[in-house]
Amino acid sequence: MGAPALRIGLLGCGNVGSQVARLLTEHAADLAARSGTGLELVGVAVRDLGRDRPGIDPALLTDDAAGLVDRSDVVVELMGGLEPARTLVLQAIRAGASVVTGNKALLAQHGPELFAAADAAGVDLHFEAAVAGAVPVVRGVRESLAGDRVLRVVGVVNGTTNFVLDRMTTHGVDLAAALAEAQELGYAEADPSSDVDGADAAAKIAILASLAFHTRVSLADVTRDGIREIRPADVAAAREQGHVVKLLAIAERVGDDAVAVRVHPALLPLDHPLAAVHGPFNAVVVEAEAAGRLMFYGAGAGGQQSASAVLGDVVAAARHRVLGGKSPSESAYADLRVAGPEEVRTRYLVRLRVDDRPGVLAQIAAGVAARGVSIETVRQSVGDGGAIALLTVVTHAASEEALAATARDLAELEPVQAVLSVLRVEGT
Amino acid sequence: MGAPALRIGLLGCGNVGSQVARLLTEHAADLAARSGTGLELVGVAVRDLGRDRPGIDPALLTDDAAGLVDRSDVVVELMGGLEPARTLVLQAIRAGASVVTGNKALLAQHGPELFAAADAAGVDLHFEAAVAGAVPVVRGVRESLAGDRVLRVVGVVNGTTNFVLDRMTTHGVDLAAALAEAQELGYAEADPSSDVDGADAAAKIAILASLAFHTRVSLADVTRDGIREIRPADVAAAREQGHVVKLLAIAERVGDDAVAVRVHPALLPLDHPLAAVHGPFNAVVVEAEAAGRLMFYGAGAGGQQSASAVLGDVVAAARHRVLGGKSPSESAYADLRVAGPEEVRTRYLVRLRVDDRPGVLAQIAAGVAARGVSIETVRQSVGDGGAIALLTVVTHAASEEALAATARDLAELEPVQAVLSVLRVEGT
Numbered sequence: 001m002g003a004p005a006l007r008i009g010l011l012g013c014g015n016v017g018s019q020v021a022r023l024l025t026e027h028a029a030d031l032a033a034r035s036g037t038g039l040e041l042v043g044v045a046v047r048d049l050g051r052d053r054p055g056i057d058p059a060l061l062t063d064d065a066a067g068l069v070d071r072s073d074v075v076v077e078l079m080g081g082l083e084p085a086r087t088l089v090l091q092a093i094r095a096g097a098s099v100v101t102g103n104k105a106l107l108a109q110h111g112p113e114l115f116a117a118a119d120a121a122g123v124d125l126h127f128e129a130a131v132a133g134a135v136p137v138v139r140g141v142r143e144s145l146a147g148d149r150v151l152r153v154v155g156v157v158n159g160t161t162n163f164v165l166d167r168m169t170t171h172g173v174d175l176a177a178a179l180a181e182a183q184e185l186g187y188a189e190a191d192p193s194s195d196v197d198g199a200d201a202a203a204k205i206a207i208l209a210s211l212a213f214h215t216r217v218s219l220a221d222v223t224r225d226g227i228r229e230i231r232p233a234d235v236a237a238a239r240e241q242g243h244v245v246k247l248l249a250i251a252e253r254v255g256d257d258a259v260a261v262r263v264h265p266a267l268l269p270l271d272h273p274l275a276a277v278h279g280p281f282n283a284v285v286v287e288a289e290a291a292g293r294l295m296f297y298g299a300g301a302g303g304q305q306s307a308s309a310v311l312g313d314v315v316a317a318a319r320h321r322v323l324g325g326k327s328p329s330e331s332a333y334a335d336l337r338v339a340g341p342e343e344v345r346t347r348y349l350v351r352l353r354v355d356d357r358p359g360v361l362a363q364i365a366a367g368v369a370a371r372g373v374s375i376e377t378v379r380q381s382v383g384d385g386g387a388i389a390l391l392t393v394v395t396h397a398a399s400e401e402a403l404a405a406t407a408r409d410l411a412e413l414e415p416v417q418a419v420l421s422v423l424r425v426e427g428t
Numbered sequence: 429m430g431a432p433a434l435r436i437g438l439l440g441c442g443n444v445g446s447q448v449a450r451l452l453t454e455h456a457a458d459l460a461a462r463s464g465t466g467l468e469l470v471g472v473a474v475r476d477l478g479r480d481r482p483g484i485d486p487a488l489l490t491d492d493a494a495g496l497v498d499r500s501d502v503v504v505e506l507m508g509g510l511e512p513a514r515t516l517v518l519q520a521i522r523a524g525a526s527v528v529t530g531n532k533a534l535l536a537q538h539g540p541e542l543f544a545a546a547d548a549a550g551v552d553l554h555f556e557a558a559v560a561g562a563v564p565v566v567r568g569v570r571e572s573l574a575g576d577r578v579l580r581v582v583g584v585v586n587g588t589t590n591f592v593l594d595r596m597t598t599h600g601v602d603l604a605a606a607l608a609e610a611q612e613l614g615y616a617e618a619d620p621s622s623d624v625d626g627a628d629a630a631a632k633i634a635i636l637a638s639l640a641f642h643t644r645v646s647l648a649d650v651t652r653d654g655i656r657e658i659r660p661a662d663v664a665a666a667r668e669q670g671h672v673v674k675l676l677a678i679a680e681r682v683g684d685d686a687v688a689v690r691v692h693p694a695l696l697p698l699d700h701p702l703a704a705v706h707g708p709f710n711a712v713v714v715e716a717e718a719a720g721r722l723m724f725y726g727a728g729a730g731g732q733q734s735a736s737a738v739l740g741d742v743v744a745a746a747r748h749r750v751l752g753g754k755s756p757s758e759s760a761y762a763d764l765r766v767a768g769p770e771e772v773r774t775r776y777l778v779r780l781r782v783d784d785r786p787g788v789l790a791q792i793a794a795g796v797a798a799r800g801v802s803i804e805t806v807r808q809s810v811g812d813g814g815a816i817a818l819l820t821v822v823t824h825a826a827s828e829e830a831l832a833a834t835a836r837d838l839a840e841l842e843p844v845q846a847v848l849s850v851l852r853v854e855g856t
Contacts, residue, residue: 036757147740294724
């Protein structure tokens with residue numbers, strides 16, 4: 001172990017950063033053995049020098065992030081946000097430092113620029129913690145499946161919405177009540193809109209799609225729909241059909257030349273591996289041509305859990321600096337077209353309130369068939385006083401366009417009082 | 429992409445090897461893009477040159493494996509067995525070739541020798557396909573968790589026994605019937621003893637334990653118990669307790685200085701992630717100090733699925749040859765002691781047939797307590813004609829020694845007619 005210790009510069013000292021600092025110290029001997037050299041934490045850049053940071057040597061703290069980058073061999077960026085994170089990461093790369101980041105917003109927005117810079121400089125850019133906390137899906141897609149052809153990536157990658165939908169399923173409460181509970185438990189932030197509206201999941205699937213399909217996919221390419229419209233009755237209807245409602249992030253090949261990337265709530269059959277992912281956990285199923293269906297599962301967030309992923313990346317970067325080599329290039333050589341939502345085919349579950357009289361079912365069936373959509377099942381339950389009925393229609397796969405048109409048509413049919421909800425069904 | 433194509437030599441052309449050959453050809457362009465250079469299959473060594481091998485260019489076939497090794501940059505060893513595999517792999521390593529192997533027997537037996545040789549030569553030795561088919565758990569433990577401290581590895585890593593236990597659970601059939609069905613479906617070999625007796629799972633967990641704990645663990649260190657003694661009544665009793673029976677492969681830290689490695693059937697609660705692993709699928713849960721519980725899931729066998737893992741390794745080896753670097757050294761720096769079974773603490777489920785009369789329960793409880801073991805639950809059901817009762821006792825965690833002594837004691841108690849079975853309980 002003759003190599004001099006590598007200088008680790010930590011940008012940001014929040015939930016994850018403080019755990020990274022702690023583990024670097026506590027596991028110094030193990031980390032050195034695995035890295036082939038010592039790892040020395042040379043500084044921690046923070047915005048507010050005045051705040052007390054238990055467990056961090058005050059002499060390490062600095063508010064000069066750029067100066068810290070200049071004296072680091074491996075820069076660990078955990079500040080979040082776009083700037084100054086982008087500028088500092090580019091500075092590190094150009095100076096020949098390796099970079100480990102957990103910043104999904106940065107990668108979803110500026111990934112191509114950062115990967116190109118890392119390639120040009122011949123340095124590592126690792127980001128396992130940016131996608132699903134401790135779950136090693138980035139390495140799985142980037143390396144384990146490097147000899148295969150990925151067909152589809154489907155993930156439950158947002159712990160907050162997963163917890164909320166779980167509570168709605170098991171306790172029958174509405175979204176607001178479940179969200180309030182998530183906030184009390186620390187699973188949701190005071191302003192949960194980035195989770196609830198699917199933005200967080202969209203950033204993660206944009207990163208995964210780029211890796212899996214070797215194509216530039218940015219946040220703006222992701223078709224997105226959050227869980228605000230999900231009502232307890234939707235969850236109950238799903239259960240009646242042997243399904244659960246999950247917020248899914250999906251990237252898939254469409255034809256030979258395109259990839260479609262979307263985030264939306266969907267029904268999943270109970271025996272699908274992702275149906276058993278509960279509470280704040282994350283899981284990603286990757287379907288590849290030869291490997292079949294693989295699943296990666298674990299804690300999707302949490303300071304300590306994400307710190308484990310960060311340190312795995314730090315060790316990989318350190319090994320490369322000691323032994324030579326670098327992380328795989330993220331060149332977008334396949335350059336698939338990003339397909340619009342109109343190119344995606346999916347199944348729908350439509351809930352309708354209708355007049356309860358003979359012939360209604362036939363009218364509904366004809367209305368659906370008129371758009372070239374075929375019906376898989378219809379379930380009818382009688383509502384208030386027998387004058388109305390509730391219909392649950394599940395369609396076979398059809399284009400989003402045909403399905404949207406069908407829903408519009410149904411709303412216009414004379415015996416239909418209301419289209420209660422339209423939800424996608426995945427996972428067959 | 430100026431680098432000359434790498435010469436790939438394939439040793440063995442069975443189920444996995446033929447798929448590797450096919451994918452190397454079909455995905456040549458993608459593989460070249462990811463590897464940074466072309467991958468050229470220069471030969472396929474087989475024992476029987478006369479056999480027809482559809483899809484393989486006959487000009488590539490050779491029975492001179494040593495000669496093929498001499499003209500290969502990356503040797504893919506899929507012949508299985510100890511010799512000549514060991515000699516050929518060592519020859520390749522010493523000649524500076526990278527090696528990818530799917531040979532679990534070879535690694536479980538001669539891993540330390542091969543890793544030391546690869547380290548000395550500075551070449552890659554990859555073996556993802558040797559542990560759980562397509563499931564990327566080797567890379568997960570070797571790289572993703574390199575910055576963490578693994579506490580426990582628990583896997584369902586033998587598809588044959590998993591299928592058999594599944595059938596026993598869902599169809600109530602006995603072992604022989606379930607095994608016959610597995611053979612019909614091609615999930616079990618004509619001689620299934622290596623699966624049924626736990627030898628296959630033991631080889632896999634020996635490899636995983638070596639990686640996870642940076643310690644030399646060989647096949648002989650694994651305490652092993654197969655599923656031959658499992659009867660439908662055991663499976664039914666497990667279900668009554670909300671559990672399923674799985675053949676588990678477990679490696680765990682014992683105290684600060686030791687690791688215990690074992691394979692045995694055990695009861696798992698239905699909500700444990702491994703309980704939902706069905707049929708021929710494999711899954712491994714890795715519990716690490718910071719990351720918490722991670723799970724890796726996928727196809728545990730199958731030519732095409734394992735070929736995906738092999739090709740991921742080939743790409744990694746190719747990248748290292750083009751860009752520099754090598755796979756992590758498997759030095760056994762931690763060098764933990766391998767603990768004997770007497771050091772493991774576990775919970776037991778004991779099924780007893782007893783006389784159905786007052787005071788029996790108290791006698792049993794006293795018998796268990798006398799060995800310092802405490803009881804978690806007792807369930808009683810009345811058997812034939814009311815003269816006998818069936819007791820199901822679940823203990824709290826205790827040493828194997830105390831539990832074995834308890835089982836002996838119970839058998840001697842006057843009202844105990846028979847100890848029907850003694851099974852471990854895991855997963856709390």
